[in-house]
Amino acid sequence: MAARTVKLAVIPGDGIGPEVIAEGLKVLEAATAPHDLAIETTEYELGARLWHRTGETLPDSVAAELAAHEALFLGAVGDPTVPSGVLERGLLLRLRFDFDHYVNLRPVRLYPGVESPLAGVTPEDIDMLVVREGTEGPYAGAGGVLRKGTPHEIATQDSVNTRFGVERVVRYAFGKAAGRPRKKLTLVHKDNVLTFAGELWQRVVREVGAEYPQVSVDYCHVDAASMFFVNQPARFDVVVTDNLFGDIITDIGAAITGGIGLAASGNINPDNTFPSMFEPVHGSAPDIAGQGKADPTATVLSAAAMLDHLGVPEASRRIEAAVAADLKTRAQGGEPRSTSRIGDDLAARVAEQG
Amino acid sequence: MAARTVKLAVIPGDGIGPEVIAEGLKVLEAATAPHDLAIETTEYELGARLWHRTGETLPDSVAAELAAHEALFLGAVGDPTVPSGVLERGLLLRLRFDFDHYVNLRPVRLYPGVESPLAGVTPEDIDMLVVREGTEGPYAGAGGVLRKGTPHEIATQDSVNTRFGVERVVRYAFGKAAGRPRKKLTLVHKDNVLTFAGELWQRVVREVGAEYPQVSVDYCHVDAASMFFVNQPARFDVVVTDNLFGDIITDIGAAITGGIGLAASGNINPDNTFPSMFEPVHGSAPDIAGQGKADPTATVLSAAAMLDHLGVPEASRRIEAAVAADLKTRAQGGEPRSTSRIGDDLAARVAEQG
Numbered sequence: 001m002a003a004r005t006v007k008l009a010v011i012p013g014d015g016i017g018p019e020v021i022a023e024g025l026k027v028l029e030a031a032t033a034p035h036d037l038a039i040e041t042t043e044y045e046l047g048a049r050l051w052h053r054t055g056e057t058l059p060d061s062v063a064a065e066l067a068a069h070e071a072l073f074l075g076a077v078g079d080p081t082v083p084s085g086v087l088e089r090g091l092l093l094r095l096r097f098d099f100d101h102y103v104n105l106r107p108v109r110l111y112p113g114v115e116s117p118l119a120g121v122t123p124e125d126i127d128m129l130v131v132r133e134g135t136e137g138p139y140a141g142a143g144g145v146l147r148k149g150t151p152h153e154i155a156t157q158d159s160v161n162t163r164f165g166v167e168r169v170v171r172y173a174f175g176k177a178a179g180r181p182r183k184k185l186t187l188v189h190k191d192n193v194l195t196f197a198g199e200l201w202q203r204v205v206r207e208v209g210a211e212y213p214q215v216s217v218d219y220c221h222v223d224a225a226s227m228f229f230v231n232q233p234a235r236f237d238v239v240v241t242d243n244l245f246g247d248i249i250t251d252i253g254a255a256i257t258g259g260i261g262l263a264a265s266g267n268i269n270p271d272n273t274f275p276s277m278f279e280p281v282h283g284s285a286p287d288i289a290g291q292g293k294a295d296p297t298a299t300v301l302s303a304a305a306m307l308d309h310l311g312v313p314e315a316s317r318r319i320e321a322a323v324a325a326d327l328k329t330r331a332q333g334g335e336p337r338s339t340s341r342i343g344d345d346l347a348a349r350v351a352e353q354g
Numbered sequence: 355m356a357a358r359t360v361k362l363a364v365i366p367g368d369g370i371g372p373e374v375i376a377e378g379l380k381v382l383e384a385a386t387a388p389h390d391l392a393i394e395t396t397e398y399e400l401g402a403r404l405w406h407r408t409g410e411t412l413p414d415s416v417a418a419e420l421a422a423h424e425a426l427f428l429g430a431v432g433d434p435t436v437p438s439g440v441l442e443r444g445l446l447l448r449l450r451f452d453f454d455h456y457v458n459l460r461p462v463r464l465y466p467g468v469e470s471p472l473a474g475v476t477p478e479d480i481d482m483l484v485v486r487e488g489t490e491g492p493y494a495g496a497g498g499v500l501r502k503g504t505p506h507e508i509a510t511q512d513s514v515n516t517r518f519g520v521e522r523v524v525r526y527a528f529g530k531a532a533g534r535p536r537k538k539l540t541l542v543h544k545d546n547v548l549t550f551a552g553e554l555w556q557r558v559v560r561e562v563g564a565e566y567p568q569v570s571v572d573y574c575h576v577d578a579a580s581m582f583f584v585n586q587p588a589r590f591d592v593v594v595t596d597n598l599f600g601d602i603i604t605d606i607g608a609a610i611t612g613g614i615g616l617a618a619s620g621n622i623n624p625d626n627t628f629p630s631m632f633e634p635v636h637g638s639a640p641d642i643a644g645q646g647k648a649d650p651t652a653t654v655l656s657a658a659a660m661l662d663h664l665g666v667p668e669a670s671r672r673i674e675a676a677v678a679a680d681l682k683t684r685a686q687g688g689e690p691r692s693t694s695r696i697g698d699d700l701a702a703r704v705a706e707q708g
């Protein structure tokens with residue numbers, strides 16, 4: 001019997017979600033085997049099918065069960081047959097909010113051998129860590145509609161930013177920056193227009209920054225940052241930003257590092273009051289679902305992030321090394337592989353290093 | 355005497371603003387000369403200096419004078435000595451809002467000979483027109499702060515979207531799409547998260563779209579759109595979006611088409627109830643101010659947009675042709691030229707074609 005058992009709730013979700021999750025679990029298994037660590041999975045069928053059957057996105061009883069796990073592993077949710085926002089707000093964001101995932105951690109790294117759409121960039125040019133706030137901002141769901149359907153209709157959407165919420169994620173980001181060689185933190189916001197929220201973010205970065213004199217602090221408006229991701233990505237080391245700006249710039253980050261098929265993320269509750277959740281940045285991609293065409297790498301890298309969070313960094317490094325090696329062989333050409341074949345290859349590489 | 359005199363208010367602004375505006379006026383002069391059109395300019399010293407001297411950003415009397423012009427030509431405002439937001443909100447955005455510039459028109463075109471940071475793209479791949487809403491959304495300035503400076507501080511920032519405001523810009527965008535060869539309109543929003551505002555934008559696009567059966571309509575979340583600008587820019591023809599998303603994606607647009615030095619914009623009041631305003635997308639770049647290093651091309655192209663708006667499209671086309679020719683010669687190498695030298699060269703090219 002393994003010395004430690006991790007209870008993992010698995011939410012494969014919709015579209016390509018189940019396909020990539022299967023490979024993620026395969027690699028997770030291979031990575032933890034040598035560590036006397038057993039992963040005990042329970043699968044939850046949440047997403048489009050449940051919603052169609054019952055009209056529910058996340059029954060309270062299921063939420064309570066999920067909360068009793070050590071971590072969550074999610075594929076992707078969303079489906080063209082479900083109105084936009086229903087599963088996003090009712091399931092994905094509800095989990096992030098209810099489980100207080102105030103750090104949405106998204107590494108943006110160009111792996112050697114991976115082709116970037118940017119001309120002439122090398123892996124040295126793109127190695128950042130985006131720390132996206134995950135529990136407030138424009139994602140709060142606040143707002144409303146007046147006089148709907150009339151010429152006088154008004155729809156509002158409110159960004160809610162608290163000192164508490166901003167400070168904890170900023171503090172986390174400084175901690176990350178202090179642990180990296182460049183020790184640089186860039187705040188991305190739009191304080192010249194969103195003056196109320198922007199001033200709060202700026203002030204908190206200034207105040208928390210005083211505790212981290214070794215970290216150099218920079219600021220970039222989100223429009224300029226979006227441009228610099230494309231034409232000066234080497235500017236960035238750790239980036240801290242709000243929920244919506246983080247959503248946007250991490251997709252640019254995915255684009256410049258070879259696409260959404262490689263972008264991993266962790267929805268982290270650093271205080272461990274609830275389980276953290278790991279998921280690829282990509283969506284459910286219904287157009288390629290069920291065809292074995294999805295790249296499971298983003299999910300596999302999300303599993304690596306999970307192992308970091310669970311305190312098994314060696315296993316995490318082995319997965320990253322396996323991914324790096326796999327991506328290098330892709331650069332040398334060869335047949336395109338199916339989703340499960342890529343998973344098999346990654347699991348084999350991880351096992352070899354074990 | 356010229357048959358028509360256009361009264362143009364000129365706001366050179368801060369940093370490189372005055373330098374690029376001087377060249378913009380030079381080229382404007384050359385372009386209008388053969389058209390029996392006189393440009394009568396009045397310069398307004400608004401920006402950092404006025405603010406330092408008087409604490410004012412836009413005195414009401416000046417606003418009233420500006421309103422009596424046919425168009426406004428603005429360089430850039432903002433200066434590190436002025437707190438972030440003061441000039442942006444107090445001058446630039448006040449003009450956009452007071453003069454009801456509900457269309458912020460930003461072409462995203464890769465000119466032949468210009469190097470894009472994207473590998474392997476050609477001018478055929480990038481030719482879009484972003485129609486950014488200019489008078490509402492998160493730019494409304496709505497929001498506030500509670501319990502400032504305490505651990506319980508809350509800062510809110512509200513996006514205000516009206517049927518009236520969304521419909522008029524969407525209608526304008528459909529009109530533009532209908533007049534282009536591809537006849538494609540993409541709405542960019544985040545309707546799965548910003549559900550109140552997103553649903554309004556979607557519904558308005560659907561309803562107005564029924565009047566334009568020849569235009570094909572697409573939708574993209576802002577995060578995906580930001581990614582596609584980088585790895586599939588050819589997807590887009592006309593893009594319509596809100597004020598903040600438009601701010602972000604047009605900077606990505608500038609990045610992929612060779613940088614902010616070439617990106618033009620028009621803040622347009624299509625109803626002509628107030629003067630429209632033309633300005634480069636770039637800021638005041640204080641780091642290179644006064645050194646003759648700024649590229650005036652974005653300002654020159656903004657002058658071309660102004661001539662379109664003033665009903666002199668032939669003069670506008672001549673400026674664009676001059677810019678295209680100039681950019682091609684840059685690709686052939688040669689000494690870097692000063693701001694005024696580029697302006698001279700462009701004016702000479704425009705005159706040659708006259």
Ligand SMILES: CC(C)[C@H](C(=O)O)[C@@H](O)C(=O)O
Nearest residue numbers: 088092093247281546547577
């Ligand atoms: C699906 C959507 C709600 C989500 C988000 O906006 O956060 C996604 O884009 C992401 O980045 O994880």
Ligand SMILES: CC(C)[C@H](C(=O)O)[C@@H](O)C(=O)O
Nearest residue numbers: 192193223442446447601635
């Ligand atoms: C200076 C700033 C207020 C402005 C904006 O956000 O609109 C600028 O970024 C732009 O795009 O014109």
